[in-house]
Amino acid sequence: MSLILKNASLLLGKDLTFVARGYLEIGKDGIIKEAKRGPYHRGDGKNTHNSTILDAEGFLIIPGLINAHTHIGDSLGKDVAVDSGLNTRVHPIYGAKQKILQRSKPDHLKTFIRSSALSMMKKGITTFADFREGGLEGVKLLKDAISGLPIKCIVFGRVEYYVDMTSSGTGSAPQNLPYSALQMASSVLEISDGLGISGANENSDETLKLYRNLIRARNTSTTSDKKKTKKKLLIAIHAAESENTVEFSKFHTGRTEVARIMKYLKPDIIIHMTHATDKDISIVPRNRTGIVVCPRANGIVGAGVPRVAKILEHGCIIGIGTDNVMLNSPDILRELDYIWKVSRSTEHIFLSARDVLKMATVNSAEILGLNSGYIQPGRAADIIFIDKSHADLYPIHNPFASIVQRVTQDSIKAVMIDGRFVDGAQFEVASNN
Numbered sequence: 001m002s003l004i005l006k007n008a009s010l011l012l013g014k015d016l017t018f019v020a021r022g023y024l025e026i027g028k029d030g031i032i033k034e035a036k037r038g039p040y041h042r043g044d045g046k047n048t049h050n051s052t053i054l055d056a057e058g059f060l061i062i063p064g065l066i067n068a069h070t071h072i073g074d075s076l077g078k079d080v081a082v083d084s085g086l087n088t089r090v091h092p093i094y095g096a097k098q099k100i101l102q103r104s105k106p107d108h109l110k111t112f113i114r115s116s117a118l119s120m121m122k123k124g125i126t127t128f129a130d131f132r133e134g135g136l137e138g139v140k141l142l143k144d145a146i147s148g149l150p151i152k153c154i155v156f157g158r159v160e161y162y163v164d165m166t167s168s169g170t171g172s173a174p175q176n177l178p179y180s181a182l183q184m185a186s187s188v189l190e191i192s193d194g195l196g197i198s199g200a201n202e203n204s205d206e207t208l209k210l211y212r213n214l215i216r217a218r219n220t221s222t223t224s225d226k227k228k229t230k231k232k233l234l235i236a237i238h239a240a241e242s243e244n245t246v247e248f249s250k251f252h253t254g255r256t257e258v259a260r261i262m263k264y265l266k267p268d269i270i271i272h273m274t275h276a277t278d279k280d281i282s283i284v285p286r287n288r289t290g291i292v293v294c295p296r297a298n299g300i301v302g303a304g305v306p307r308v309a310k311i312l313e314h315g316c317i318i319g320i321g322t323d324n325v326m327l328n329s330p331d332i333l334r335e336l337d338y339i340w341k342v343s344r345s346t347e348h349i350f351l352s353a354r355d356v357l358k359m360a361t362v363n364s365a366e367i368l369g370l371n372s373g374y375i376q377p378g379r380a381a382d383i384i385f386i387d388k389s390h391a392d393l394y395p396i397h398n399p400f401a402s403i404v405q406r407v408t409q410d411s412i413k414a415v416m417i418d419g420r421f422v423d424g425a426q427f428e429v430a431s432n433n
Contacts, residue, residue: 001050002027003419006040008056009388011063011399014362014374016354018399024061025051026381030419035375058389060399063374064126064382064417065332066364068292069236069271069321072130073142075112076104077326086242086301090324092133092162092198100326101133106141113145120330121151123409126382126417128330129154129292129321129368131196131236131271136187143191150417152382154368156196156236157188163204165252177210185211189218194234194268199241200257201248208264211235231369236269236292237261240276242303256280262287269367271321274298274306278314281307285315290367293359295339297323305342309349319364332360336404353400381419387411 006023012035023040025033040053071090077100081088092098101109120128132138132155139157146153161181177185185195195211197203203211215235239257240246249257258280261267269290273281284291293306311318320339322330340356343349365373372382386403388396390411396402415422 001052002033004040004051004053005056005061006053009060009399010035010037010375011061012037012374013376016063016357016362016374016400024375024381024383026419028419030381030417032375032377032379032381034377056385058387059413060386060388060396060403061375061383062386062403063361064372064384064415065124065360066319066368066370066373067120067125067128067321067330067332067360068269068319068364068367069294069323070116070128070130070330071133071324071326072113072116072128072330073101073109073132073134073138074324074326075116076100076109080326082300086244086303090301090326092202098133110141110145113142114149116325116330117146117149117151117153121149121415121417121422122412123331123333124384124407124412124415125151125330125332126384126415127152127154127364127368127370127372129156129236129364131156131158132192133158133160135160135184136191139188139192150420150422152370152372152417154194154234154370155192156194156234157192158196158198159185159188161207162198162202163207165201165204165248177207182210182214185214189214189233192233193231194236197235197237197265197267199238199245200260200265201245201252205253205260205264208260212265212267234268234369235265236271237265237267238271239273240280241272241274241298242301243275246275258283262289269319271323272298272306273311274304276307276311278310281311281314281316285317290317290319290363292319292321292364292367293339294321294323294328294335295342296335297328299338299342300327305346306339307347308339308343309347309351312351312355317363317366318359319367320359331409333404333407333409336360340404353398353404356404357400381416383416384412385414385416387413 003026010019010022019037022037024035027033132142159181262283266287271292273291322328361373372380392406393402
């Protein structure tokens with residue numbers, strides 16, 4: 001039985017085209033069958049006797065938001081060491097977050113992870129991508145924590161192995177991963193969507209190449225085996241998050257983090273790029289690597305503001321994430337509002353609200369390889385329903401600006417994932433007769 005949503009305002013297709021009145025038809029498999037402008041007329045040559053029709057008058061239906069980078073496992077440490085810098089708070093070896101993770105009981109971590117996932121859904125986030133520390137057990141803990149929830153999760157697992165880059169020549173000297181680390185990486189890839197590597201400064205050139213080759217071998221094996229249906233494994237890494245990380249890399253290796261990463265790792269995704277040089281930015285799109293910015297998290301640790309307009313100018317595709325829950329609330333709407341306004345002040349270029357909204361929908365879906373991100377036949381029905389008459393929104397003169405800077409959890413009246421309402425919806429059900 002299909003579901004038909006009529007009389008709604010919509011953002012349609014990859015360009016998020018605004019339609020003042022249109023309708024959607026969603027199949028029982030949760031996939032969008034039709035998405036059109038204009039009024040819905042029963043019949044139109046189709047058998048709609050088994051369809052449920054909901055009148056969505058007064059709602060703006062948009063793609064579900066995608067949080068393209070989180071560390072949800074750190075939900076237990078909200079605002080710990082809030083007045084400290086980046087490394088003091090989140091360094092993977094000696095930061096406060098690492099100490100919290102090591103000392104916390106798994107059941108406690110799961111409770112707070114689940115709470116953050118629920119919070120994201122209420123804010124219109126239908127998918128999040130997480131860097132999950134802790135090797136195999138860390139990935140299992142995350143999956144267990146969100147089991148039974150409809151929110152979708154792309155899990156990037158991690159091997160807890162780090163190289164001391166302060167040793168002379170470490171960046172270029174051959175340094176293989178220990179056999180135990182390689183075994184752990186292989187095990188992690190069996191149950192995850194790829195690897196989420198801390199950064200180039202914790203890895204030698206050789207370890208970066210080994211990670212790349214491991215992913216390539218896995219993807220080649222999957223492609224050659226027609227019986228396997230698992231999608232392509234991805235590899236993601238942090239880079240150029242602060243001036244200190246950039247200078248550390250240049251001092252100890254003679255290259256920037258981005259230059260080393262693009263030469264030896266060739267990842268699918270780079271996180272941050274807040275202090276990437278113009279040259280760094282220019283080499284990223286050659287490998288079709290996506291960039292995920294996390295502006296509010298950068299702001300809270302004093303790391304600066306990503307040059308979004310410059311990155312777009314170089315032809316890069318940009319997604320957006322909220323980063324570490326220890327640093328920042330997992331609210332993509334606040335992220336969009338922040339970067340739209342701050343980038344105007346820092347880069348003096350007026351990005352369109354539509355382009356900013358694409359970062360949390362169309363672009364993030366492309367970067368993560370998702371069948372969602374925009375409303376079009378064949379895409380998953382991951383959508384949210386915004387109350388157009390809400391006091392913070394009405395009257396809506398520019399739907400993109402209204403979404404980016406005015407929509408809040410309170411104005412989101414329903415969330416749908418794979419064609420099913422998360423918490424139900426208060427719509428008038430039209431008669432099927």
